[in-house]
Amino acid sequence: MSETSPKPRPLAGYNFGYLDEATKRMIRRALLKAVCIPGHQVPFGAREMPLPYGWGTGGIQVTSAVLGPSDVLKVIDQGADDTTNAVSIRRFFSRVAGVATTESTAEASIIQTRHRIPETPLREGQILVYQVPMPEPLFKLEPRVAESTKLHALADYGLMQVKLYEDIARQGEVGTSYNHPVMVNHRYLMSPSPIPAFDNPKMHMNAGLQLFGAGREKRIYAVPPYTDVRSLDFEDHPFKPVRAPHACAICGSEESYLDEVITDDAGGRMHVCSDTDYCASRPPLEDAP
Amino acid sequence: MSALLQAEGLDLRFGAVRALDGVAISIWPGEVVAIVGESGSGKSSLLRVLAGMQRADAGAVLYRDAAGATHSVLDASDAALRRLMRSDWGFVHQNARDALRMEVSAGGNVGERLMAAGDRHYGHIREVAAHWLERVEMDPARMDESPKNFSGGMQQRLQIARTLVTNPRLVFMDEPTGGLDVSVQARLLDLIRGLVADLGLAVLLVTHDIAAARLLAHRIVVMRHGQVVEEGLTDRVLDDPQHPYTQLLVSSVLAA
Amino acid sequence: MYVSVKGGETAIGHAHAWLAEARRGDTALAELSTAQIEQQLSLAVDRVMAEGACADRGLAALALKQARGDSTEAAFLLRAYRTTLPRFGYALPVDTAAMAIHRRISSTYKDLPGGQVLGPTFDYTHRLLDFALEAEGLAAPPPAAEAKEEAGRMPAVTAILAQEGLMAPDLASDAEPPDITREPLAFPADRALRLQAMARGDEGFLLSLGYSTQRGYGNAHPFVGEIRMGEVRVEIEPPELGFAIDIGDIMVSECQMVNQFAGTAEAPPQFTRGYGLVVGQNERKAMAMSLVDRALRAPELGEAATAPAQSPEFVLYHCDNVESTGFVEHLKLPHYVDFQSELEKIRAIRARWFAERAP
Numbered sequence: 074m075s076e077t078s079p080k081p082r083p084l085a086g087y088n089f090g091y092l093d094e095a096t097k098r099m100i101r102r103a104l105l106k107a108v109c110i111p112g113h114q115v116p117f118g119a120r121e122m123p124l125p126y127g128w129g130t131g132g133i134q135v136t137s138a139v140l141g142p143s144d145v146l147k148v149i150d151q152g153a154d155d156t157t158n159a160v161s162i163r164r165f166f167s168r169v170a171g172v173a174t175t176e177s178t179a180e181a182s183i184i185q186t187r188h189r190i191p192e193t194p195l196r197e198g199q200i201l202v203y204q205v206p207m208p209e210p211l212f213k214l215e216p217r218v219a220e221s222t223k224l225h226a227l228a229d230y231g232l233m234q235v236k237l238y239e240d241i242a243r244q245g246e247v248g249t250s251y252n253h254p255v256m257v258n259h260r261y262l263m264s265p266s267p268i269p270a271f272d273n274p275k276m277h278m279n280a281g282l283q284l285f286g287a288g289r290e291k292r293i294y295a296v297p298p299y300t301d302v303r304s305l306d307f308e309d310h311p312f313k314p315v316r317a318p319h320a321c322a323i324c325g326s327e328e329s330y331l332d333e334v335i336t337d338d339a340g341g342r343m344h345v346c347s348d349t350d351y352c353a354s355r356p357p358l359e360d361a362p
Numbered sequence: 363m364s365a366l367l368q369a370e371g372l373d374l375r376f377g378a379v380r381a382l383d384g385v386a387i388s389i390w391p392g393e394v395v396a397i398v399g400e401s402g403s404g405k406s407s408l409l410r411v412l413a414g415m416q417r418a419d420a421g422a423v424l425y426r427d428a429a430g431a432t433h434s435v436l437d438a439s440d441a442a443l444r445r446l447m448r449s450d451w452g453f454v455h456q457n458a459r460d461a462l463r464m465e466v467s468a469g470g471n472v473g474e475r476l477m478a479a480g481d482r483h484y485g486h487i488r489e490v491a492a493h494w495l496e497r498v499e500m501d502p503a504r505m506d507e508s509p510k511n512f513s514g515g516m517q518q519r520l521q522i523a524r525t526l527v528t529n530p531r532l533v534f535m536d537e538p539t540g541g542l543d544v545s546v547q548a549r550l551l552d553l554i555r556g557l558v559a560d561l562g563l564a565v566l567l568v569t570h571d572i573a574a575a576r577l578l579a580h581r582i583v584v585m586r587h588g589q590v591v592e593e594g595l596t597d598r599v600l601d602d603p604q605h606p607y608t609q610l611l612v613s614s615v616l617a618a
Numbered sequence: 619m620y621v622s623v624k625g626g627e628t629a630i631g632h633a634h635a636w637l638a639e640a641r642r643g644d645t646a647l648a649e650l651s652t653a654q655i656e657q658q659l660s661l662a663v664d665r666v667m668a669e670g671a672c673a674d675r676g677l678a679a680l681a682l683k684q685a686r687g688d689s690t691e692a693a694f695l696l697r698a699y700r701t702t703l704p705r706f707g708y709a710l711p712v713d714t715a716a717m718a719i720h721r722r723i724s725s726t727y728k729d730l731p732g733g734q735v736l737g738p739t740f741d742y743t744h745r746l747l748d749f750a751l752e753a754e755g756l757a758a759p760p761p762a763a764e765a766k767e768e769a770g771r772m773p774a775v776t777a778i779l780a781q782e783g784l785m786a787p788d789l790a791s792d793a794e795p796p797d798i799t800r801e802p803l804a805f806p807a808d809r810a811l812r813l814q815a816m817a818r819g820d821e822g823f824l825l826s827l828g829y830s831t832q833r834g835y836g837n838a839h840p841f842v843g844e845i846r847m848g849e850v851r852v853e854i855e856p857p858e859l860g861f862a863i864d865i866g867d868i869m870v871s872e873c874q875m876v877n878q879f880a881g882t883a884e885a886p887p888q889f890t891r892g893y894g895l896v897v898g899q900n901e902r903k904a905m906a907m908s909l910v911d912r913a914l915r916a917p918e919l920g921e922a923a924t925a926p927a928q929s930p931e932f933v934l935y936h937c938d939n940v941e942s943t944g945f946v947e948h949l950k951l952p953h954y955v956d957f958q959s960e961l962e963k964i965r966a967i968r969a970r971w972f973a974e975r976a977p
Contacts, residue, residue: 087702116802121697126944128951151955155626158951164627188955206948217931219805227441231478235463238477239470241484242506245970250959269959289941291802307484315962333958347955377884 077145077180083171090137091169096120100138100293104284107295112257113225114208119291129162130288132185132204136166139200139284140183145173147181152189152330152347159187176350188251190272192329192351195281197298203266205287208294210254210264230262233305241310250315256303257296265302271314271330276302319344322362324355364426366391366532366564367412367435372421374407374588381407382418383588389532394558394565396579396596398572398611404588405568406536411436412566413453413534414443425450428531448478452525456537458517461524462509468495468520469505475528494523499553515546519553526557535567539574551577572612576600584608641686655679664869664898665689669939670696671799671818673868673897690820694940701799710853710862714872714895715774717848721901724775725842726876732772737847738762739901775844776874776891786879786890807930812914813907817896819937821903827913827927828906835925836913840892843876845901871896875908879919890919 088094096118103117122130140146146166150159154176162185163174175181178193185202195201211221214232224230233254240248247253252267255276265273266285276283276296283296296302306312317331322343329351331344343362346352365388374382381404389395397405410416412423414435423435427450433442447453455461462471472491473481481487492502498519509517518538525533538554539547551574558565558578569575575582575596582599584592584607592605603609642649656663656679667678670693678696685691721737724730736742750756779785795810803815816824831838849867856863873894881887892912894904913927926932936942 091702093702093704116804118800118802121694121701121940123698125694125947126941127946127948128944130944151952156952157626157630160627160630187951188953206945218935219931223440227444229444229478231474234477234482235466235470235474238473238484238487239466242467242469242488244967246966248963250963251956267953267956269955271959289945306482307487308482309485315959315966317958317962330955331958332954333961347958 077173077175077177078167080173081167081171084168087169089142089170090140090166091122092120092134092137097138100134103293104135104138104295107284107293108282108297110261111296111300112255112261112263112294114292114294116291117293119288122288124162124165126289127206128158129185129187129204131286131290131293132187132202132288133162133165133286134288135202135284135286135293136183136185137170139202140166140170140172142170142172144182145175145180147175147178147184147350148186149184149189149191149348149350150187151332152191153349155349177354178348178350188267188269189330189347190268190275192346192348193354194275195279197280199281201279201281201283203268203283203285205264205266205285205292206289208264208285208287208290208292210262225261228260230256233262237305237307241307247306247310247312253312254305256305258300258302262305263294263296263302269315269330270304270312271316273302273304273312274314278302317344321346321352323357324352324361325358326352326355365389365424366393367423367425367566369412369423370421372408372411372423373419374404374411374416375419380404380588382411382421385421385585385588385590387412387583387590387593389564389566391531391564392562393581394563394567394579395581395583396567396569396575397583397585398569398575399585400570400611403585405570405585407588408585409534409536409566409568413451414438414446415453425532448475449528450531452528452530452533454518454521454525454533454535454538456540458509458514458521461521462517464509466508467506468500468509468512471509471520472505472524472527475524479528490527491523494527495520497526497557498523513546514542515550518542518550522554522557526561526563529561530563532564532566535565535569537569537571538567539569539571547571547574554578572600584611641684650683652676652679652683655682661899662687662689664900665821665903666692666696668897668900668903669693669818669820670700672696672700675898690939690943694943697940707854707856709865710855712850712852712868712870714846714850714870715772715777717772717846717850717870717872718867719772719846719848720869720899721847722772722844723842723846724844726775726844727778730775730778772846774846774874776876779843779876779889784889785876786885786888788891788893803934805931807934809911809915812930812934813893813895813911815934816894816907816910816937819907820939820942821900821906823937823939823942824903824906824910827933828909830925831909831913831927836927837916837921837925838909838913839878840909840912841876842905843874843891845871845873845904847871847899847901869898871898871900871904873901873904873908875905875912877912890915 099118103115107115119134122133124130124133148159148163150156153159166172167174178191183200183202184191187204209221211224211233214236215221215224237247251269252264253270253273255263255265255273257263265276278299280298282298285294304312317333319331320327321329321331323345326346329346329348332347334343334345336343368388370386372382372385385408397408399405411418418436425433425435427433469488469491472494473487476487476490491505495502495505500516500519509520512520539550555578567578579596582593582596583590586607592599592608599608600612603612656675662682663675663678666682666689667673667675670678681692681695685695719735721739722735776785780787798811798814830836850870851867852865853862854865855861875892876889877892879888879890892908894907894911896904910927910933914930914933916923916928923929
């Protein structure tokens with residue numbers, strides 16, 4: 074069971090949280106605008122970060138802008154605290170901000186995530202920061218940014234619905250299993266970032282503040298607490314969150330999202346919780362591996 | 363009763379060329395008006411200006427919606443024009459490929475306008491799409507096929523189904539039978555005539571094909587060098603043309 | 619077993635140690651100094667400096683050393699460093715007509731005021747491997763006969779054409795140019811913004827796009843009006859002083875490409891300019907940039923824009939190699955949550971496919 078680590082000494086020579094205060098203010102202004110217009114992408118002057126574009130620079134800049142000395146930070150990638158990129162980002166913030174870090178969802182005040190929403194529901198006051206590779210939900214249908222911006226302005230989203238229609242016509246069901254587009258507050262079509270469709274319903278009326286940062290594409294967007302978030306679907310083909318039809322081999326959970334782990338080269342496999350904190354917080358099965 | 367669409371004093375220049383020179387035109391509910399003239403006469407520019415796809419340098423275009431409210435097309439925002447195009451209007455292009463999504467199935471092409479208008483029931487969308495494919499004499503069993511598999515005439519019929527599915531009040535048609543074989547043209551014209559009569563549509567039809575105009579239009583407007591040189595009831599204009607240019611046009615001396 | 623699929627702190631630590639060892643290579647050999655890199659691999663340093671958008675040869679040499687010679691990685695290191703530097707202000711526009719010339723050629727005139735200066739160029743060398751360079755302790759080459767030109771102002775070829783009215787004037791503007799290091803790209807992108815993005819864009823990308831305009835993807839009829847390379851003075855005007863002060867010289871490469879233009883109803887037929895300017899010595903990139911710059915002007919000149927090099931969004935969104943490499947390489951991060959949902963999806967779709975075809 075994880076506990077919050079003590080606060081380390083921050084790295085000399087860098088401002089708290091790496092970014093200078095003027096840059097943080099610029100990002101906070103973008104964040105405020107994003108919160109005021111839920112789901113709307115706000116351009117911001119993303120800076121080069123010491124991590125590569127596509128590896129969470131947007132999330133890191135958002136976290137840096139909202140982080141304070143008393144915050145407790147949790148970083149997950151694929152739901153897990155111990156994946157390499159999560160470790161790398163957590164180390165980055167303990168070095169440049171000296172904040173306390175944790176693996177516990179409940180103990181964290183800020184959670185930076187790539188590709189998952191924790192199984193433990195957020196409570197009021199918590200902030201979930203998503204790393205977003207491609208903020209534009211329409212980019213595969215309309216790669217021209219000037220044109221997709223216009224489609225958002227006019228709330229002209231028929232094209233996205235046509236894509237879902239085509240999926241059903243061709244293969245009997247909607248083809249997106251992750252990064253399934255959502256309508257936020259009945260107005261803006263939004264990419265939930267590449268979280269599995271299983272996690273989409275957790276965005277709806279969430280008590281926490283959800284912030285999204287896309288560094289390479291230089292966009293910020295947000296879902297304020299208790300905001301309506303609907304996954305795109307048809308009345309007669311309702312959105313279906315999918316999980317592997319198994320129980321976790323370690324904790325036995327039949328509700329959590331599972332990773333499929335290959336155990337040998339003869340087709341052997343097992344399923345375990347992708348959210349390592351959730352899994353560790355539950356009593357293990359007697360015959361757990 | 364008042365005009366559905368009324369335009370006055372339209373001027374449009376492309377450099378030294380006067381594409382439109384003081385043009386006035388109007389269309390009434392349920393009326394089919396053909397705009398005829400040779401290439402470069404300004405008839406396609408006029409259609410684009412009336413449909414809000416091109417801003418005129420001067421003049422006014424007023425559209426009256428079902429509730430009786432008047433909209434100034436030349437001053438309308440992009441959003442307002444898109445709304446009109448989604449709800450009240452339709453546009454049939456000469457080349458079906460300009461209007462269809464070639465990577466989307468026939469059913470998806472017809473359904474797109476329904477979905478843009480807010481229909482979120484898959485079964486209903488397919489039902490309506492199948493109905494419209496039948497109305498344009500296409501086999502509904504082919505609704506999941508790509509338009510790439512279709513002949514030029516079928517693509518054009520698909521475009522018409524896609525345009526009419528939202529029950530527009532006013533349809534702009536730009537040479538809808540241009541580029542097709544003569545036998546295909548005849549069938550398509552027949553289909554359009556039937557649909558227009560059944561639905562009571564108002565149609566503004568641009569064509570250089572006098573026979574098409576005679577078959578479809580109640581009224582004809584003849585254009586030359588950006589000006590309207592003659593207009594009147596179809597039979598009158600074609601059987602008793604007054605302007606020398608119309609006389610030339612009717613005697614089919616002019617090439618398209 | 620289960621834990622082994624996850625990474626962790628130790629694995630990262632080991633990887634970093636291995637990287638440091640690989641960077642140093644055989645310790646029996648002397649270590650390269652950054653001064654040696656700066657002096658003897660100077661064009662690699664210049665490329666890193668341009669793409670890293672930081673005119674500091676010493677830092678660029680350090681970045682190259684740290685990156686084991688990987689120029690894209692080195693440019694990334696330099697960018698990540700420069701973003702932490704305080705910003706004092708903006709320099710005044712540099713005057714390339716007053717350049718201390720190292721090289722200056724025109725392919726449109728045999729001779730012209732100021733003359734042609736070949737300078738330190740690979741042109742006209744035979745590309746034969748020189749095995750003498752393999753031997754160490756070679757005597758230093760004798761000083762070059764062609765002295766560095768101190769000719770004062772050399773008029774640009776395009777200015778000569780402009781005197782006759784044959785060169786379309788570029789619209790002068792006193793508007794504050796945008797700054798892509800502070801603000802996100804926005805479209806429509808004006809020419810100042812496009813040139814700025816390309817100046818730090820990837821050399822290989824611009825080279826290929828420039829090349830594509832010559833092969834029919836874009837309507838190019840280019841002539842090299844002029845290439846010049848040399849040192850220009852950088853000046854800033856601190857508001858509290860009210861006059862400009864010289865803060866140093868930097869090497870730049872500039873290319874002015876002359877292109878045909880058919881004219882429109884408003885503008886007579888004349889030549890138009892494609893422009894490229896790169897920090898450091900990099901003629902290839904300056905030339906490619908000037909081709910792409912001209913291609914991107916298609917809409918403003920009333921030309922059809924159909925080729926990739928004529929699409930501002932295509933060129934500007936993809937010319938930055940720090941952005942490109944980050945996003946391409948992020949694919950090696952774990953994606954197993956998404957892949958898991960894809961697995962469930964394809965199993966469901968396959969089950970339906972087989973069920974529909976069951977006898």
